[in-house]
Amino acid sequence: MDLDPLILRLLEAHPIADQTDLLARLAAEGHDLTQSTLSRRLKRLGVQKVQGRYRRVEMAPVLRDVAVAEAPPNLLVLRTAPGFAQALGLRLDAEPVPGQVGTLAGDDTVFIAVLPDRLAEVKAHVERLLGGR
Structure with missing residues (x-):
């Protein structure tokens, strides 16, 4: 079973x-x-x-209204509604992509540490997880 x-x-x-x-x-x-x-x-x-x-925890509400910004050379910053960052961080950790080193989630912000040469690839993966942006 x-x-x-x-x-x-x-x-x-x-x-x-x-x-x-x-x-x-x-x-x-x-x-x-x-x-x-x-x-x-x-x-x-x-x-x-x-x-x-x-x-x-249902993840669907977490994926709405997330802004993704690059902070070169190796950081992505995601802004979401207050209270949703930790659930979003868990979602990102559940489906990591090569080059994604780790996540740190606060209340409404998630930082994703990325290998510098993989920033664009990880950003594209995150955007696909967020609904095909």
Whole structure:
């Protein structure tokens, strides 16, 4: 059985506040995972801790009204609505492109560190993720 639907079902059915609880519930269903494996799966599924409970965060609202600016030689700056930068950073980290070194997200701004010779390529990738700009 694919674990992703089970993980999402458990998160919807129970107020899970920590990964240890989720690991125990998965073990009760016959699936033994390490914490690091679970953490990677949660990240890939777009699951975050919101108001003390793990939940899947929809990314669609995050992708609206994002301004992308270059800060050569190796930085992209994304501006979004207040409160959406961290979700946007997670989305970008979930589908990195070669040359993308890392992200740093605040409240309404995401900085993407890029290898200097890959700035245009990473910017194009980010714009595709944001809806084909």
